[in-house]
Amino acid sequence: MSDPVLGLSGIDKTYNKGRPGEVQVLAGVDLALEKGEMVALVAPSGAGKSTLLHIAGLLDVADAGRVEIGGADMSGLGDRRRTRVRRAEVGFIYQFHHLLPEFTALENVALPQRANGVARLAAEDRAMHLLEQVGVGPRAGHRPSALSGGEQQRVAFCRALANSPRVLLADEPTGNLDPETADQVFETLTGLVRDTGLSALIATHNLGLAARMDRTLKLDQGRVVAG
Numbered sequence: 001m002s003d004p005v006l007g008l009s010g011i012d013k014t015y016n017k018g019r020p021g022e023v024q025v026l027a028g029v030d031l032a033l034e035k036g037e038m039v040a041l042v043a044p045s046g047a048g049k050s051t052l053l054h055i056a057g058l059l060d061v062a063d064a065g066r067v068e069i070g071g072a073d074m075s076g077l078g079d080r081r082r083t084r085v086r087r088a089e090v091g092f093i094y095q096f097h098h099l100l101p102e103f104t105a106l107e108n109v110a111l112p113q114r115a116n117g118v119a120r121l122a123a124e125d126r127a128m129h130l131l132e133q134v135g136v137g138p139r140a141g142h143r144p145s146a147l148s149g150g151e152q153q154r155v156a157f158c159r160a161l162a163n164s165p166r167v168l169l170a171d172e173p174t175g176n177l178d179p180e181t182a183d184q185v186f187e188t189l190t191g192l193v194r195d196t197g198l199s200a201l202i203a204t205h206n207l208g209l210a211a212r213m214d215r216t217l218k219l220d221q222g223r224v225v226a227g
C-alpha cells in the first residue's frame, strides 16, 4: 500500500511540562489518513482535538513522535520549511471563519495563493472558480461582514483549498452555525472534499455529521482509537 497522506505515530504532547498546571494531552497518538478519506475525530471538549490538529498541521510541535505528510517526515524541519510545507500541503478550517475583514471574499481566497507565489490574475481566477463551486460566486466582491454565517464559512473552505493542499484539517467547521445551515454547509464541505480527492480530518461534536464521513476516530485518554 502507498504511504498515507497524513501519518502520525507516537505523538506525545504535554503543556507546561514540569511546571504548575502541567497537563498531558496526547500520549502516543497513532493515526493514518489515506488518500481521499474523510475521517471524523470525535471527543469531548478539552480532550485534545485542537492540539492534535495543530500538530498534524505543523502549527505546533509534539514533544515526541513523528508527523509525515505525503510520506515525508516533517520532524526536525526548521520554522521556514515548516511554514512553506504547511502553506502548500495543509488547509485549515476553524469553527470561526477568521476571514480578513478588510478584504473581499475573492481577495481572502486569493491571498494565500499570492503568499505561495501565484500571480494575481491566476489567483483571482482560481478564487472565483472555488467561490462559484460553493455557491458564493455572486457575493465574491463583498467583505465578510456583508456575508451570512454560512457564506462566511463557505469562503473559509475556499481559502483552505486555495493552494490545493493534500490534507484538510477542520476544527468544528460547522459548530458556529444553526443546525439547518450547518447541515447545508457540511454538505458543501463534503462535496469539495470528494471533488478534489483530498484527505480530511474533521473534529466534531456532532455525531450525525460524523456518521456521514468514511469512519470515526475517538480521542480517549490521549490516544486515538476507532470510533
Ligand code: ADP
Pocket: 015, 016, 023, 025, 043, 044, 045, 046, 047, 048, 049, 050, 051, 052
Ligand atoms: P479540544 O480541542 O478537544 O477542546 P484542546 O486541544 O483545545 O482540546 O485542549 C486540550 C487540553 O489542553 C485542555 O485541558 C486545554 O485546557 C489544554 N491546553 C490547550 N492549549 C494549551 C496551552 N497553550 N497551554 C496550556 N494548556 C493548554
